[in-house]
Amino acid sequence: MTGSPGIRRRTARLAMDLLARLAVLGLVALMVFALPRLLPGDPVQAMLASDHAQNLGPAELAALRERLGLTGGWGRQLGDWLGDLARGDLGRSIRHARPVAALIAESLPWTLLLILGAMPVYLLGGALAGIQAGRARGGALDRGLTGFVTVLASIPPFVLAILLMLGFAILWPVLPAGGALPLFPSDRPLVRAGQVARHAVLPVAALALHEFARFYYLARAEAVSLSRRPFLLNAEARGLPPLRLLVDYHGRNILPAFVARLSDSLSGLIGAAVIVEIVFSYPGIGGLVYGAILDRDYPLLQGATITLAAGVLALNWLIDAALAVLAERG
Structure with a gap:
């Protein structure tokens, strides 16, 4: 069969991509183990600084370090953690005295709510604005939108979050300034x-505005390129309705480029979500990671980071697989 060699090549390529992502996940695991331990202090010193263990003697502190798995050098600690990780055990949070998996399970839905709420906004908004600007290349609409988006793209996500909070929760208090409830x-x-x-409106808006520029520029560039194609000129000459031109001609041709860009967008979106959650005191993974850094909570920081990394790599692999299918179908 003529299709079999192509299917085998695609399967082999996807398998190699999966192995490459597993290798990246291994490097992430090594980094997330080593980097927190390079910071000043450790969990026991953080406890002493916060009056949790002020009255403990040297012997008690040594026993506490042993119980927390902070003895035996990095090699032993890394071996113990990787062994637990291979069994699906993310460890137990030092600060919260609870399993890391349970803390992540409680926080992850809040982060997913923000991400899933922001994605339709910036994908549809970026596509519609970019297509309209590209179709009117060089006009007033194109210049105005592109200028606005250029300014927007230069603003970091935490500044966007602060500006939205200042405008809509403090100066004009119509929305909550933080929290999820x-x-x-x-x-x-x-x-x-x-x-x-x-409570999710302002964090979602901050994330959507952060990613809007990426897809606006992509949609505009694709629309400018499509405007010169004979099939689109023919469709416009036939007097097809604007909505059909937008959906069937521009939208369908821009879709593969959007799917390809989603792979990069997800990494940036999750990184931005962590920052935005901290600004709005939102109970997602961002607050969990931030607290773990301050408390030198190694198990929680390692578990949350490796979970996010595994999720991003898995989604990127699935997007690449979908893109390969779209490319094969033309």
């Missing part, structure tokens, strides 16, 4: 869902 959340599911959505 009010102090006294409702017991009624619909009301509670509305409270969650209201």
Whole structure:
């Protein structure tokens, strides 16, 4: 069969990509183990600084270090952690005295809520704005939108978050300044869902604005290129409705480029989500990682980071697989 060699090549390429990502995950594991230990202090010193262990003697401190797995050198600690990781055990948080997996399971849905809320906004918004600007290349709309997006792209996500908080939670207090729920959340599911959505508006807006520029420029460039193609000129000459031109001609041709760019976007989006969550005191992975850094909570920092890295690499691999299928179909 003519299709079999192509399928075998695609499968082999995807298998090699998977192995490469597993190698990257291994490097991430080594880095997330080593880098926190290069910071000044350790979990026991952090406890002493926060009055948790002020009255412990030298023998008790040594026993505490042994119980926390901080003795025996880096080689032993790394071997113990990798062994636990191979069994699916992310360890136990020193600061929270709870399994790391349970803490991640509680925090991850909040981060996913922000990411899944922001993605449709910047994907659809970037596509629509970019296509309209590209179709009117050099016009007033193109110059205005491109100038605005250029300024927007130069603003870091934490500054965007602060500006949104300042504008819509302090100067014009129409939205909450932080958190995921009010102090006294409702017991009624619909009301509670509305409270969650209201608290997520500003963090979602900060993430969407951060990624909007990336897809606006991509959609604009693709629209400019498509505007010179004979099939599109023919469709416009036939007087097809603008909505059909937008969806069937521009949208379908821009889709593979958007899927390809999603692979890069996810990494930046998750990094931005961590920062935005810290600014808005949002109970996601960002706050968990930030607290683990301050407390030198090695198990929590290692578990949260390796979970995020594994998720990003897996999603990137799936996106590359989808892109290969789209490219094969033309």
